[in-house]
Amino acid sequence: MKLLKLNFKGFRNLEDGFIEPGEKVNVIYGENAQGKTNLLEAVWVLCGAHSFRGAKDSELVGFNSEKARLYAEFYSQNRVQNVQINFYPTQNKKDKKEILINAIPKSAAELVEKTGAVVFSPEDLTLVKSGPAFRRKFIDSAICRQKVKYASVLGKYNKTLNQRNALLKDIPKHRELMETLEIWDTALCSLGGLLIKERIDYIKKLNLCAEEYHDGISSGREVLKITYDTNFETENLTSQQLAEEMLKKLRAGVKEDLMRGYTGTGPHRDDVNMEINGVSARNFGSQGQQRSTVLSLKLAEARLHREITGENPIVLLDDVLSELDNSRQDYLLNKTENYQVFITCCEESNKEQLKNGRIFKIDRGKVRLMSSL
Template identity: 35%
Template sequence: MYLKNLHLLQFRNYQDQWVEFGAPKTILVGNNAQGKSNLLEAVELLSTLKSHRVTRDRDLVKEGAEWGRIVATLERQTGEIDLSLTLRRNGRRTVTRGSEALHRQIDFLGTINTVQFSSLDLDLVRGGPEHRRSWLDTLVIQLEPFYAHILQQYHQILRQRNALLKKIREQGTVNDTSISSVSRSELALWDAQLVTAGVRVMRRRSRALQRLTPISYYWHQAISGSTEKLEIKYLPNVPMENDDLELLKQAFLEKIQQRTIPEQHQGTTLVGPHRDEVEFTINQTPAKQYGSQGQQRTLVLSLKLAELKLIEEVIGEPPLLLLDDVLAELDLTRQHQLLETIQARFQTLITTTHLSAFDPVWLNASQILYVEAGHLSVHAW
């Protein structure tokens, strides 16, 4: 797939900016806070309908405006597709694909596939479990867009169940024997729904990691010179001996029953995939606690290269690669590995504050744009 052009209207610090991508590699160069990452964020939104930087649409709309819009033309093997995402400061966003306004945003997912690599991705290793769950869920959505609906359904059920548990706690009925029959019956209904939705989430997370792990291992061996061994383990909150649907449901329900009293005391759900963990180890040592910065960067780079390969295998086309100011953080060996891998195969958008990190041959084959205060111009290096 190839992103042919992008039109930003009242998005972030862009008033009305059109950019046509004339080469497989586009380098956006400029000082900090000029809008380089904002452009990559626009592409990310077209891909995932989410930003890894903010959660509210009002933060994406240019100051003083009521709405913002991202318009793009994408070329895929099936032909050209026109895309549009309208964000509103105080209202619902709208999406269109071709000439069709889509009633469900979920139907927009899977049109553009991207892999993003930014300095924030080091939180995959250093941060809490929520960072790793979010990363894994984003990957699964790229592979199977319907997963976004499954995940949304699970979190809706989780919110409803938590509301009931909070109500039970506030009523002071924290012992199972003192819960009213109405509350007990209602909780049982939410338990069943949580189990059904939660198992769907767990199975898809597990399958995606099973496919990603050997590819990550290959890249990690290549980048580290076979001196380090990477292991990735999915640690579900519910025991997962195998992929059998009924056994998983039974294990899930049994764990809920075991945690009944603590859940009612705390007024929140303690069992389910919202408490899953993904563990990275290097030479059998947890990367989070003991990995050096170099090891952590190698780990994240290996994951990103594996994502590119896996998405390409599943969807049949190479995804776009978004590199947000990461080359400066990689040493020459890791830079070389990354640049050699992507070559002309993956359309790549790169942000940087300077061009000195790039090989001149590589620069000659790239489109270079200068970014200043939300304006793009051709940059002679």
């Protein structure tokens, strides 16, 4: 996918206007709080109708606007297409949005299916160090972008999990409810089995790509290995068998679950193991090794997107360059040179690779094209 034109109206602090990005590198520079991330967010929203900062739709609308509109022309699936997203948060006091692809109303899931983007921001640099929830989110959102059905299974799983947890809290007061627990257990495990299977399959592919990138970044000195971490053996099991294994664990832990009022087994508790040369990158990796690991993972995510969907994703790099040392910066720029890339930074960079792209300056929400090669 390549973005050819992007129009924004009433979006965050951006002054109404448009940009025509170049096919390769697009640098967006400007001082702090001028709207660089907002512009990247606009690109991301056009690829999935939600923010990468976890913002509500209503927060995307400019303080002085009643609605926001994003419009883009993009090249994908061998043709020029367009997408328009309208946000009307004030109507009925509810978030309301409208997505049109090639002028036909569509769902956010259909938009995700048609577009593709990978975002890399400074918060991602803590992926290795942070808690499991952050890693689960990384894996889940990567799979969601490549397999739309996964998002709906994940939604159903979370709903079922909430219902089971509510039931666990009610049972001590109403023992007769114990009988209904079994129904929820079976439902939870069949969805859980599907999620675990998808995650294992994705992580296997991610591992192959990330290992190769990490080998490149570390000049062959380090071997990165990524595996799925759950509390039972998963090797070569189908989703059905994984569901059965999960059910065994769930049943074995019912007593504890009832005491805590919380479900202790399942994909919502799992993690992704990352090892460098056989030891945990989280516990023993240096900061540099942890950063290289995240860089390898992000590059692997982009490449897998292409391998799975057949389309290059747009790559959004929000302020990450300044967080990486020179050699990692060069590696990242080098490995993303076949993608359309949007990079934000505070100053006009001296990097030759960046000078070969289109350069935009942003000042109090006003975007101007400064140079184009």
